[in-house]
Amino acid sequence: xxxxxxxxxxxxxxxxxxxxxxxxAKLEPDSYVLHQVFETQREALHEMSRLIRxxxxxxxxxxxxxxxxxxx
Amino acid sequence: xxxxGVGLQGLWVELLTxxxxxxxxxxxxxxTHVQTLGAKGIQGVVMFSHVGEGxxxxxxxxxxxxxxxxxxxxxxxxxxxxxxxxxxTDTVKLIRDAHELGLHGYILTPPPAGPEATDQGLFNFFDHxxxxxxxxxVKLYLASQTNAGPADLxxxxxxxxxxxxxxxxxxxxxxxxxxSHTMDWVRSFLPKIPVISNQDMNTHVLANLGIHASLxxxxxxxxxxxxxxxxxxxxxxxxxxxxxxxxxxxxxEEFDHLIQGMPEVPALKYLTATHYRDAxxxxxxxxLAALNTQTQEKLNKDFKKYIQSGEAR
Numbered sequence: 001x002x003x004x005x006x007x008x009x010x011x012x013x014x015x016x017x018x019x020x021x022x023x024x025a026k027l028e029p030d031s032y033v034l035h036q037v038f039e040t041q042r043e044a045l046h047e048m049s050r051l052i053r054x055x056x057x058x059x060x061x062x063x064x065x066x067x068x069x070x071x072x
Numbered sequence: 073x074x075x076x077g078v079g080l081q082g083l084w085v086e087l088l089t090x091x092x093x094x095x096x097x098x099x100x101x102x103x104t105h106v107q108t109l110g111a112k113g114i115q116g117v118v119m120f121s122h123v124g125e126g127x128x129x130x131x132x133x134x135x136x137x138x139x140x141x142x143x144x145x146x147x148x149x150x151x152x153x154x155x156x157x158x159x160x161t162d163t164v165k166l167i168r169d170a171h172e173l174g175l176h177g178y179i180l181t182p183p184p185a186g187p188e189a190t191d192q193g194l195f196n197f198f199d200h201x202x203x204x205x206x207x208x209x210v211k212l213y214l215a216s217q218t219n220a221g222p223a224d225l226x227x228x229x230x231x232x233x234x235x236x237x238x239x240x241x242x243x244x245x246x247x248x249x250x251x252s253h254t255m256d257w258v259r260s261f262l263p264k265i266p267v268i269s270n271q272d273m274n275t276h277v278l279a280n281l282g283i284h285a286s287l288x289x290x291x292x293x294x295x296x297x298x299x300x301x302x303x304x305x306x307x308x309x310x311x312x313x314x315x316x317x318x319x320x321x322x323x324x325e326e327f328d329h330l331i332q333g334m335p336e337v338p339a340l341k342y343l344t345a346t347h348y349r350d351a352x353x354x355x356x357x358x359x360l361a362a363l364n365t366q367t368q369e370k371l372n373k374d375f376k377k378y379i380q381s382g383e384a385r
Contacts, residue, residue, distance in 0.1 A: 003107055
């Protein structure tokens with residue numbers, strides 16, 4: 001199946017990025033994790049924001065788990 | 073790429089079908105899923121198979137989904153469509169309506185039949201379909217039932233159909249969960265017509281026999297691993313029993329073990345929802361139901377372990 005266009009949402013060096021098909025094709029194999037391919041840049045950016053919000057929430061939950069319980 | 077005039081090759085993913093809140097097909101999510109799989113090296117997609125909840129979608133919904141996918145840039149030649157219904161007319165109509173879209177082909181399975189079903193009746197069913205759509209030059213694939221029953225395709229019916237309609241059928245697809253059934257079909261029919269399996273655990277065995285084509289449901293989640301399995305015919309290790317075992321085989325077995333004993337569609341949808349971090353993927357059309365909370369938690373824990381133990385996606 002040939003994918004000729006689209007916007008690629010990837011994770012590289014612990015950062016989310018949205019790339020064009022052309023820029024994606026230039027990446028070193030195994031230097032990234034491909035999340036999803038979207039038809040428009042808007043959809044890809046929207047998904048990236050959602051994933052970042054989820055990552056922040058995960059981190060928040062982790063920190064809260066480690067925090068000592070508040071004194072009454 | 074799938075090439076016109078050449079039989080099925082490579083990894084074809086039996087798509088899960090994402091649903092909206094009101095249980096209609098979520099076309100944008102389906103399109104994104106397919107584009108993502110395409111970027112990960114699959115050859116094509118199979119729509120409305122058992123894992124795509126095919127029985128839950130009528131002809132109009134199936135045709136609309138194909139059109140929407142093509143409108144989002146997926147080529148018709150990269151799509152195989154399940155067109156099985158309990159009646160002849162819906163199957164014939166769907167093939168005719170989809171014909172101008174130039175799909176790679178159409179998959180036929182025996183209709184559900186009661187105790188009065190006979191081999192002659194089954195032969196007549198497929199014979200009628202071929203007579204109606206064969207002259208259009210469409211590529212047809214004959215598939216066994218997912219749960220083999222008395223009205224399933226058997227060697228006698230298959231032989232008669234292949235004798236009468238040589239050239240109309242491009243391949244046989246064994247959907248049984250029985251590896252020896254697959255091997256029986258390979259032995260009986262392979263010289264005459266390609267035999268393909270949609271059982272992920274058979275992929276490597278068939279690849280070692282030179283059959284580098286597979287329909288895979290696990291590839292919704294493991295496209296890279298399954299693509300390697302389909303193409304490979306060498307393995308790195310040999311088991312005590314002398315069977316060749318590779319790292320990919322082990323990863324596949326581990327994955328298979330994760331969902332063993334669970335209903336396949338809800339389990340795969342749950343894992344897809346986890347993978348995309350998108351709860352919309354959990355939805356299934358009744359009478360299927362999502363996994364219960366306890367099973368979800370167990371699967372989530374096991375899947376995390378699986379991911380941490382090796383990257384094979």
